[in-house]
Amino acid sequence: MHSLNRGKYTKQGMHLLIYYEDVDELRERLISVWCELDQSVVNHAIDEWRRCLTACVDADDGHFEHYL
Numbered sequence: 001m002h003s004l005n006r007g008k009y010t011k012q013g014m015h016l017l018i019y020y021e022d023v024d025e026l027r028e029r030l031i032s033v034w035c036e037l038d039q040s041v042v043n044h045a046i047d048e049w050r051r052c053l054t055a056c057v058d059a060d061d062g063h064f065e066h067y068l
Contacts, residue, residue, distance in 0.1 A: 020026040055064040 020029065051068065052064075055068055058064065
């Protein structure tokens with residue numbers, strides 16, 4: 001893994017760019033981060049996704065932001 005000194009600035013702060021040597025290294029890192037996630041965060045994301053999908057269906061695949 002290689003990180004660079006430059007990053008992309010956002011309102012939340014600086015995010016470093018990280019480059020992985022190969023797909024296997026990236027896969028290992030993703031699995032590691034996933035295992036560290038709190039289950040309540042995952043559950044909340046699933047609930048929000050369901051809410052968005054329901055709004056999309058209710059809007060007959062049109063704009064649905066106003067249903068949220």
